[in-house]
Amino acid sequence: MELTGAIAITGLRSFLGTRLAERLLQRAPGLRIVGLDLRRPYRLEGSVRFHRVDLTDPTAAARVAEVLEREGVEVLVHAAFRRDPSPDVEYDHELETLGSLHVLHACSAVKVRRLVVASSTTLYGPWPDNPNFLSESHPLRGHPAAHNVRNRIETEELLAEWRERHPETDLSVLRLCWIMGPSHWDRVSAHFARPAVTTVLGYDPLLQFVHEEDALNALERATLERHPGVFNVVGSGVLPLSTLLRLAGKRSLPVPAPLWYRLLRWPLQGATGDPPEAFYDYLRYLWVADGERGWAAFGEPVYSTKEAWISFVSARRLRRYR
């Protein structure tokens, strides 16, 4: 099926939004891309039709619907999520959960053909009783202390409900795991970029990364082709945290969890709005997702977990010596 209408991207300024727009333009220069965000995308000036929309605004649904209608949007990619948790917990909830609700309302009004949502495998949550591979049907248990994860689980619940009521729209939900690569940056990369990485004493979980190019490739294919359903988008293979650090020549600083959680409670709450367990539990228990379904739909990933990690580490190293 050839697309005739435009592709809209919410959260155009986010990493996924910008890079997806660039990729789409490169692949098919004739595509009309509509961007929705708070601020203008300086790298995409001129090539993207930009509309300033505030998703936390109570009237955002009508505004988004108006843009979708006017531009003749056929595919909507919803990527307006927080990259990192912020101390403004209320705002995060307004943006991530209610913003998504507004987007869904707009989609029901305008009848887009396809809706693609960028979700995350962190929503499965690190739990000691997780199986080694979490499939898409596994319940989203999240982490009770991580407010972003809570918000996005609510979003997924809204999406599941919406899917029932709107069978005419193809809804693809892509659950990405932690992204590694030369240009992606968030607090996970910041944590792993240090020469000495704090780990939880006595735990060495298997971790899984997806390379930014593989993540974007999956998003691109979900945008251009028809792939209704929920997919885990992950790199192949897993590696223990300690092996990853050794591969990168980094030191691990194991800290006892109860002490560390107590020490960091107030500083981290101030910086991210969450207590330390909201992040460190992800370095403690298993939360590896099963990527088979995603690979079958979007093709085998080019980078394995190890290669994604090495690409991140070596890019950092090169930058240091420039």
Add this chain to the structure above:
Amino acid sequence: MTDAEGPEPDLLRRALVELRQELEARLGGDPAPGSGRGPVDWMELFEGLRRRLSTLGMSERSGEVDEFGMDEVVVRRTEPLLDFLLERWWRIDLPGIEGLPAAGPCLLVANGSGLLPYDGLMISHAVARHHPAHVRPRFLVADWLITLPFAQPFLARLGGIRACRENAQRILQRGGWAVAFPEGVKGAAKVFRQRYRLQRFGRGGVVRLAIESRTPLVPVAVVGAEEAHPVLFKLRTPARAFGLPFLPVTPTFPWLGPLGLLPLPSKWSIRFGEAISLAHLGPEAATDELQVQRLTAELRERIQALLEQSLAERPSIWG
């Protein structure tokens, strides 16, 4: 943490090499003193020390693990120790091991015994040693143990997997072998006077799994592991402080400190029964609760019978 950091062992190793060269320069030229006993072979001593140092804390692990976290290099390095446990320490007899299925996935079902998963480790290693196809079955470990700090990384490298339905299914679907202990934590937590009496077999999950994945079940009876760590009684209150379900008291355990964790050298036997094929049942049988219950009871009886047989043949605990 089990891992030693990168630079230190390297530095130490380099220092040792230099020391060795120095020694060679000083001693190497000298003929051995003419006294009766031979000179200490310093070179050999140093080589040994250097080798030992490199294996400290599993610092030479491979950069690859399989999807459940088993590290081939760690397994290969641990093999001498496992061989020692198998042949010298517990002198394990393996009756019936030649009757194991030659190919295809297989689910071994054993009686849980002993606190630490030595039984799973030993079954897995014995099969890897004696099976013509050299399969290494993955042993399923109860939750409370595999999520224990320090135990988890160690067990995962050696092939332990958290016991849950999804994991076992995945192993069997990929043609692997698994060792299950359907008694669960009830089996591991038996006190000494309940030894070799099978507890309840979960909720029939093992049989359901075998039906769904069309895998033969092999009953396995482990005798001797109960005496390796005889639990006299269990303490519950102090255990809560450590997040354990109970704190075992054995003749050696809290008294000798960490030394008490060493298992006693009892004589073991691991008896493999005839494989039970469930291939004639369709996948719909997995939802037939009565059928599953009946098969579970049958499996349990078979293991109990194997246990009785082994116990009757055993002259004494120390064999």
